[in-house]
Amino acid sequence: MTMTERQSLARFEAENSPEGLLRRYARGRVRHFVPRQIATVAGSLALALLVSLDVAFLAAGLALLGEFIDCAVLYRVPALLDRKVPMRRLYLLSALTAGFQAITIAATVLIAQWTALTGEASLFSFAFLAAAVLNAGVVQRYHPLATNIRNTIYGLTAIAGFGVEMLNGESGEGLVYNAFGLAMLAFIAYVFLRFVDGADRRRFEDSRNLLVGQEALERAIEELRVSQAEARQLALVARHANDAVMLLDSDHRILWVNEGFTRMKGYTPEEVLGQTPTEVLAAPGSDRGQLEDVARTTIAGQSVRYEILNRTKDGREIWVEAAFAPILTPDGGVEKVIVIERDITEAKLRAQELAEARDRAEAGARAKAAFLATMSHEIRTPMNGIIGMSDLLAEEPLSDQQKLYARTMRNSAEALLKIINDILDYSKLEADKLPIVAEPFSLADCIRDAAGILKPQAREKGLFLDICHETPLPALVIGDSGRLRQILINLLANAIKFTSSGGVTVTSRVTPGDAFVDIAVKVADTGIGVAPEGAGRIFERFEQADAETTREHGGTGLGLAISRQLARRMGGDLRLLPPDGPGAAFELTLRLARVDVGAEEAPEPSVQEAESVGPMRLLLVEDNATNRLLVQRYLEGEGIEVTEAEDGGVAVDLAQRLAPDVILMDMSMPVLDGLEATRRIRAAGGPRPWIIALTANAFDSDREACLAAGMDDFLAKPLRKTALLTALAHIPRQGEGEKALGSSAPDGVSGAPTSSDEAPTWKSRQESGTTSGRSTRSSAR
Numbered sequence: 001m002t003m004t005e006r007q008s009l010a011r012f013e014a015e016n017s018p019e020g021l022l023r024r025y026a027r028g029r030v031r032h033f034v035p036r037q038i039a040t041v042a043g044s045l046a047l048a049l050l051v052s053l054d055v056a057f058l059a060a061g062l063a064l065l066g067e068f069i070d071c072a073v074l075y076r077v078p079a080l081l082d083r084k085v086p087m088r089r090l091y092l093l094s095a096l097t098a099g100f101q102a103i104t105i106a107a108t109v110l111i112a113q114w115t116a117l118t119g120e121a122s123l124f125s126f127a128f129l130a131a132a133v134l135n136a137g138v139v140q141r142y143h144p145l146a147t148n149i150r151n152t153i154y155g156l157t158a159i160a161g162f163g164v165e166m167l168n169g170e171s172g173e174g175l176v177y178n179a180f181g182l183a184m185l186a187f188i189a190y191v192f193l194r195f196v197d198g199a200d201r202r203r204f205e206d207s208r209n210l211l212v213g214q215e216a217l218e219r220a221i222e223e224l225r226v227s228q229a230e231a232r233q234l235a236l237v238a239r240h241a242n243d244a245v246m247l248l249d250s251d252h253r254i255l256w257v258n259e260g261f262t263r264m265k266g267y268t269p270e271e272v273l274g275q276t277p278t279e280v281l282a283a284p285g286s287d288r289g290q291l292e293d294v295a296r297t298t299i300a301g302q303s304v305r306y307e308i309l310n311r312t313k314d315g316r317e318i319w320v321e322a323a324f325a326p327i328l329t330p331d332g333g334v335e336k337v338i339v340i341e342r343d344i345t346e347a348k349l350r351a352q353e354l355a356e357a358r359d360r361a362e363a364g365a366r367a368k369a370a371f372l373a374t375m376s377h378e379i380r381t382p383m384n385g386i387i388g389m390s391d392l393l394a395e396e397p398l399s400d401q402q403k404l405y406a407r408t409m410r411n412s413a414e415a416l417l418k419i420i421n422d423i424l425d426y427s428k429l430e431a432d433k434l435p436i437v438a439e440p441f442s443l444a445d446c447i448r449d450a451a452g453i454l455k456p457q458a459r460e461k462g463l464f465l466d467i468c469h470e471t472p473l474p475a476l477v478i479g480d481s482g483r484l485r486q487i488l489i490n491l492l493a494n495a496i497k498f499t500s501s502g503g504v505t506v507t508s509r510v511t512p513g514d515a516f517v518d519i520a521v522k523v524a525d526t527g528i529g530v531a532p533e534g535a536g537r538i539f540e541r542f543e544q545a546d547a548e549t550t551r552e553h554g555g556t557g558l559g560l561a562i563s564r565q566l567a568r569r570m571g572g573d574l575r576l577l578p579p580d581g582p583g584a585a586f587e588l589t590l591r592l593a594r595v596d597v598g599a600e601e602a603p604e605p606s607v608q609e610a611e612s613v614g615p616m617r618l619l620l621v622e623d624n625a626t627n628r629l630l631v632q633r634y635l636e637g638e639g640i641e642v643t644e645a646e647d648g649g650v651a652v653d654l655a656q657r658l659a660p661d662v663i664l665m666d667m668s669m670p671v672l673d674g675l676e677a678t679r680r681i682r683a684a685g686g687p688r689p690w691i692i693a694l695t696a697n698a699f700d701s702d703r704e705a706c707l708a709a710g711m712d713d714f715l716a717k718p719l720r721k722t723a724l725l726t727a728l729a730h731i732p733r734q735g736e737g738e739k740a741l742g743s744s745a746p747d748g749v750s751g752a753p754t755s756s757d758e759a760p761t762w763k764s765r766q767e768s769g770t771t772s773g774r775s776t777r778s779s780a781r
Helices: 003-015 017-029 033-050 053-082 087-115 122-137 144-169 172-240 259-265 277-281 288-299 343-393 400-430 441-462 479-498 549-551 559-569 625-635 646-660 674-683 698-709 721-729
Strands: 244-249 254-257 304-311 317-329 334-343 439-441 464-467 477-479 503-512 516-525 572-577 585-594 615-621 639-643 662-666 690-695 713-716 775-778
Touching: 003 017, 003 172, 017 033, 017 053, 017 087, 017 559, 033 053, 033 087, 033 122, 087 144, 087 775, 122 144, 122 549, 122 721, 244 259, 259 334, 259 713, 288 304, 288 317, 288 334, 288 439, 288 441, 304 690, 343 400, 439 698, 479 503, 479 516, 479 559, 479 585, 503 549, 503 698, 559 572, 559 585, 572 721, 615 625, 625 639, 625 721, 639 698, 646 662, 646 674, 674 690, 674 698, 698 713, 713 721
Parallel strands: 464 503, 615 639, 615 662, 662 690, 690 713
Antiparallel strands: 244 254, 244 334, 304 317, 317 334, 439 477, 464 775, 477 585, 503 516, 516 585, 572 585
16 A cells, blocks of 8 residues: 555545544535525525515624624634644534524524515525525534534424414415425425435445555555565575475475476476476485385475485485475365475585594594503503612611612602603593592691692702791682692692702782682792793693703693693683792682581591501402512511412402401402402402502592492502501401591592691691791701
């Protein structure tokens, strides 16, 4: 519908509303004021000629007075409506002025009839009234109340005029004629007014219906135009789309295909029309059951999408993603089916390649894990002997030169062990297999333990090692104390390694919050520092400040990379601070949860000395003679009866015959490995010895496998004397409950706090974990 036509319909509705009809009535009455006075002038002339000039002027004056008052009010009606004067008030006012105007006309008629000779003015009077009635009736639809008031007054005037005739002595015969004449005029006026009113109403309805029809027609034309435009666009899309489009009938026979179908499949429309897609496109390897399922589903009126193997005209096999969309009839039947197919052959190939690449990557990861496990075991096994024997050698009375040799041998072995541990930790981080635990621990103890481990190295180099708490530390926080200690040990070890004079300062600062505490630990040294050009890559794996540093100080360059990743895993960060004087400074930041005072529990103290072991029978199952000798030497003087077995098979037999209290069980052995030997010992029944895994395999999965096989504890190689004696001291005795598992080897960082012979010399209050800002120094100078 056009804008003009919409305005015409709106204008038509407005003009024929009650307010619009009142406006039109007022304007029409005012506009036709002069034509209406023709009858007034004619009547006045007749009265002037037949009666007198005075009567004529009186009648004309009355008629004009009523017209002027009525038109004066009607002239103001449109403006008053625009000023929002209530329409009902104006409607009643205009009806009142219409009645006044009718009264003046009636008075004029009665004057004419009263003053005329007997019977001579009756026809004139009744004709004048009939004209007035007809004039009032033509505006019936515009102002029904005004018309009814006028016609009522005119009817009463006719009756009054008939009474005047009787008073003037009109004969009976004349009265009858006048009565019939008056009735005929009334009937004619009634029929005329009914006809005019009906015609006016029909004209209104016809005009309105015409406009409504025009609106509906224009809307239908607009919808048709839009539909045609959309149909043209859809036809263009279907015809020129890269995807293949098919239109099938209810029997799945092809009715139409687009150009994309020809490009994709090679068939022209003429070659496929009337056939089913299965007859034309099915490849030898197509899934027939799938094709039958497509037919059943679409016949049921359901849309479906499948990946289908097709064959092209030239014999190539391609994969397509086909979407079937049924078009339903009003009664729910399937009229047609639209099929849109997309070539996904390349995507399938890429997906297959990605799957193969993933399989290769997983196989490589498994091979890497197996390699690391094997290398860890193969390297840790001889290192167990080197470190253990060097520890035993250091306990013997030696000359200064011999002590230097023993200490150098032990330090070199521990450096090699740290390299192994770094590589294993980084591999676990890359595989997201390094767990972060959340448990209460003492922050002060953790910092003290880390420093205690490195204090002997600082003392050997003549360096001080200070701890300063700038703010009081909370008694307990929740986090991974082992990983935090590992980070601190890495930072302290680097600081000591790259410092030749002066020392290292550990500064802690805590910012308390509602549920968390923000912790910042700064490790600063007076060493060689970090060159500006190396600062940007110092946290990258296998990176150190420069090649000269690597040659002089050694190391893998993994420590800082591991430490930063661990810090970020725990929700914090590790960064190199800008240089402020000699040396380097690193800042570790963490956010740890607070522990409610009511829920605080004191953490287990660090193991300072091995507990008393007491007499027991021990079965040592180990295929490596050096390791057997090392354990024998560790247990000398402890009152332990040791029996040796070189493989798991012998161990199963000895366990049945000797009924030992404890079995140290190696995992990797000939004949029968430690896991299977443990299962057989547990399955045999009888006395239940305490079985401790003794293995060079250092992965968490190895520990889990040992416990799942029925072992009770786990000790990793290289085996330290303190760790072994602690594990033996925690074995449940007769009538006792089960004790905690033994500590991990000292090189572990996720177990219990690491022991240190130097720990008791620290001055920080154990109960609070703070020094109130005072530092504690260890120095060999």
